[in-house]
Structure formats: structure tokens, C-alpha cells
Amino acid sequence: MAAAWNKKNKEWDMGDYRASAEDIHAKQWCIRNKIYIAPFAKQAGSWYIDITINGKQNRSPHVYTKDIIWENIYKFYKYYYDKYKK
Secondary structure (H helix, E strand, O other): OOHHHHHHHHOOOOOOOOOOOHHHHHHHHHHOOOOOEEEEEEEEOEEEEEEEEEOEEEEEOOEEEEOHHHHHHHHHHHHHHHHHOO
């Protein structure tokens, strides 16, 4: 049973990404300003990115894999930070 759990867990593995200080700053700014960005599972091994701004949600048309999901989430945080910061 443990082997099956490990296999299933690996299928849903979202990979690793080491966020920079700039990434974290942009994420914190976005959250404080009601901009939320999160992965949404399509199936094992692939995700959409959901972006919610002031309660209005949009889903990316592109499907991301574990090797790029977190990098792209932080790119969206940076994009919205640069677009809306005052």
C-alpha cells in the first residue's frame, strides 16, 4: 500500500522553486492588494493558474507542468506587482 501511495504522490508532485526576495515581495504585495494567484489541478502532472483580482477569477488557458508551474506563478505575481503598484 505504501508503494502505491508514493507513486500517486509523485504523479501530483508540483516540483520545486526557490523564490527570490523580489518574488516574495511581489507575492506579499499582491496578497495585501487582493490579488491571489494559485495552481488549479487539471490532472496529475498538469495545472492551470487561477488569478483572482478583487473577487473576479480568471484561469490561464495554458496548462503548466511541474517543472514550470511555480516559476510562472511568480512571474504573474511580478507582472501584477509591476502593473498596479503605486
